[in-house]
Amino acid sequence: MIEIKAVSRFYGIYKALDSVTLDIAAGEFFSLLGPSGCGKTTLLRSIAGFDTPTSGDIRIDGQSAIGVPPNRRPTNMVFQNYAIFPHLNVAENVAYGLKRLKLDAQDERRRVGDALDQVRLSTLGKRGAHELSGGQRQRVALARALVMRPKVLLLDEPLSALDKKLREEMQVELRSLQKAVGITFVLVTHDQYEALAMSDRIAVMFGGRIAQVATPKEIYQRPLTRAVADFLGGMNFMKARITGETATDLSVETQRFGAVTLTKPPGFTCGTSEATIGIRPERLRVLWDDDTAPHAIEGHVVDRHYFGEITHLIVNVPGLDAPLSVSETNNFGADDIPVGAPIRLAYDPDALVALAD
Numbered sequence: 001m002i003e004i005k006a007v008s009r010f011y012g013i014y015k016a017l018d019s020v021t022l023d024i025a026a027g028e029f030f031s032l033l034g035p036s037g038c039g040k041t042t043l044l045r046s047i048a049g050f051d052t053p054t055s056g057d058i059r060i061d062g063q064s065a066i067g068v069p070p071n072r073r074p075t076n077m078v079f080q081n082y083a084i085f086p087h088l089n090v091a092e093n094v095a096y097g098l099k100r101l102k103l104d105a106q107d108e109r110r111r112v113g114d115a116l117d118q119v120r121l122s123t124l125g126k127r128g129a130h131e132l133s134g135g136q137r138q139r140v141a142l143a144r145a146l147v148m149r150p151k152v153l154l155l156d157e158p159l160s161a162l163d164k165k166l167r168e169e170m171q172v173e174l175r176s177l178q179k180a181v182g183i184t185f186v187l188v189t190h191d192q193y194e195a196l197a198m199s200d201r202i203a204v205m206f207g208g209r210i211a212q213v214a215t216p217k218e219i220y221q222r223p224l225t226r227a228v229a230d231f232l233g234g235m236n237f238m239k240a241r242i243t244g245e246t247a248t249d250l251s252v253e254t255q256r257f258g259a260v261t262l263t264k265p266p267g268f269t270c271g272t273s274e275a276t277i278g279i280r281p282e283r284l285r286v287l288w289d290d291d292t293a294p295h296a297i298e299g300h301v302v303d304r305h306y307f308g309e310i311t312h313l314i315v316n317v318p319g320l321d322a323p324l325s326v327s328e329t330n331n332f333g334a335d336d337i338p339v340g341a342p343i344r345l346a347y348d349p350d351a352l353v354a355l356a357d
């Protein structure tokens with residue numbers, strides 16, 4: 001549906017996009033995720049036609065979009081600071097973009113009604129724009145884009161102005177809206193949880209480049225680089241000695257996690273004697289009383305942070321460069337483990353990943 005081929009964008013000598021190549025499928029909910037300044041908005045604006053790549057090609061629905069103005073593309077964009085007109089009511093706001101299509105009044109009414117239904121605002125058509133909550137205003141902005149019946153909806157941090165609870169509700173709503181309308185959504189966000197919760201696939205970007213493209217589960221559980229692992233959540237990083245290497249695998253020996261064979265990440269520099277490996281904090285499980293596990297390590301709790309449903313334990317393990325971070329649910333009393341207590345942690349060797357730098 002959208003083919004991005006070797007797209008670069010220079011601002012003077014600054015490279016905001018560095019040879020980005022990416023395919024987004026029809027009907028996909030695709031997220032561009034990365035820290036501020038990584039180039040994700042520039043890429044989205046290039047798909048919309050508000051920015052022009054310095055080199056490379058963007059094809060939408062099989063046709064090159066380079067040189068095609070935004071209003072001639074089968075795309076529509078929902079901006080971060082969604083401008084809705086304060087002097088128009090909800091239905092008039094939604095109808096605004098349709099005026100240039102010069103539809104007959106009945107057609108126009110039907111399309112506005114459909115768009116309001118899609119965002120569950122059909123009872124609020126007559127409301128003034130200033131009489132709406134943040135979530136309702138966001139839905140008006142979505143309806144304004146959907147009423148144009150685009151093949152691709154581009155969303156630039158659409159939920160960032162909403163408070164946490166409403167944002168989480170809107171994430172669920174946006175996801176089901178996308179499934180219901182069946183069109184391609186491309187979302188820009190710097191919030192990893194938002195990307196994980198909503199997307200079919202995520203591209204993680206750093207410094208104008210794509211670091212990894214994968215499903216939420218794969219990118220969280222199998223990050224290819226240290227930076228991707230770190231951006232997507234907590235990760236315990238460790239150095240491991242390389243004892244064997246094939247085209248696809250890396251055998252390593254670690255101080256406390258023993259000898260393991262891991263998938264070699266593409267881009268891993270061969271010929272080094274050390275690798276970085278990682279394990280997510282929730283993949284370390286507290287062993288209580290007489291519990292046993294095929295793989296376990298021992299240490300002492302040096303700090304504890306309470307987060308309601310979970311507790312983070314910081315565990316010192318002799319022989320490791322840094323204490324381990326452990327995320328445990330509070331169902332069994334992890335929030336009561338005293339600082340200083342000895343602790344045993346179970347893990348599954350499959351949870352270890354080798355990471356390229």
Ligand SMILES: Nc1ncnc2c1ncn2[C@@H]1O[C@H](COP(=O)(O)OP(=O)(O)OP(=O)(O)O)[C@@H](O)[C@H]1O
Binds near residue numbers: 014035190
């Ligand atoms: N018009 C411009 N002129 C010069 N530099 C620009 C321009 N627009 C963007 N940049 C630079 O290009 C880089 C990428 O910007 P972009 O807005 O795409 O980042 P982003 O990942 O979307 O960040 P944010 O989340 O903060 O919006 C940034 O370093 C930014 O300063």
